[in-house]
Amino acid sequence: MDGNGRWAQRRWLPRAAGHRQGVAVLTPLLEAAGRAGVKTLTLYAFSTENWERPESEVKTLMRLFLETARKKVPELNERGARLRFLGRREGLPGRVLEALEEAERLTAGNDSLDVYIALNYGGRAEIVDAARRMAADGVPPEDIDEEKFARYLYAPDVPEVDLVIRTSGELRVSNFLLWQIAYAEFYVTETLWPDFSPEEFMQALRSFAARSRRRGGV
Numbered sequence: 001m002d003g004n005g006r007w008a009q010r011r012w013l014p015r016a017a018g019h020r021q022g023v024a025v026l027t028p029l030l031e032a033a034g035r036a037g038v039k040t041l042t043l044y045a046f047s048t049e050n051w052e053r054p055e056s057e058v059k060t061l062m063r064l065f066l067e068t069a070r071k072k073v074p075e076l077n078e079r080g081a082r083l084r085f086l087g088r089r090e091g092l093p094g095r096v097l098e099a100l101e102e103a104e105r106l107t108a109g110n111d112s113l114d115v116y117i118a119l120n121y122g123g124r125a126e127i128v129d130a131a132r133r134m135a136a137d138g139v140p141p142e143d144i145d146e147e148k149f150a151r152y153l154y155a156p157d158v159p160e161v162d163l164v165i166r167t168s169g170e171l172r173v174s175n176f177l178l179w180q181i182a183y184a185e186f187y188v189t190e191t192l193w194p195d196f197s198p199e200e201f202m203q204a205l206r207s208f209a210a211r212s213r214r215r216g217g218v
């Protein structure tokens with residue numbers, strides 16, 4: 001969800017205003033995803049690299065995550081969404097982690113749409129953490145294959161990613177779901193995240209549907 005800062009800057013607003021608007025577009029998007037029959041959606045909210053931002057912005061974002069959890073989780077629960085946290089638990093403020101875990105507990109029985117919140121998430125960190133846990137379990141090297149490895153990722157049931165939507169025109173992966181995007185299609189748009197609409201989301205899905213996916217075949 002990139003481009004919040006630039007959205008604010010263009011309006012002479014503080015960056016926090018861009019992050020707020022970035023949250024405001026979530027509900028209509030999740031509704032559109034549900035209507036379109038999307039089963040899994042991952043929102044990249046905060047990366048392991050985002051800690052490098054000024055302390056005041058990190059604090060603002062953490063506060064916004066808490067506030068958003070309080071406001072949106074009951075709403076999402078009513079819509080039948082199942083929320084899951086994706087990321088490194090260590091390093092997150094206790095209250096943010098608690099809110100995420102509470103949201104997971106509350107929505108665990110839902111099945112209309114799986115929403116993964118990638119927070120304190122890094123694709124490399126996820127792979128390293130998986131390798132560590134495998135080593136700690138004493139898995140013998142000859143037992144390691146792709147399927148086994150995938151079972152040690154943060155959320156083993158995250159399916160392979162079909163489509164990555166990248167806003168604000170950036171042409172890079174930025175450490176997002178490195179393992180799971182091996183064969184993902186990309187939709188890149190100049191639109192800044194706070195301007196990303198359900199109409200454009202549908203446009204991205206149409207673009208995806210029109211592609212032929214060969215996955216290394218012919």
Ligand code: IPE
Nearest residue numbers: 001002003004005006045050
């Ligand atoms: C949001 O956009 C990303 C978050 C970490 C929440 P940015 O804050 O990266 O916006 P730009 O790139 O400065 O426009």
Ligand code: MG
Nearest residue numbers: 002003004005
């Ligand atoms: Mg950015």
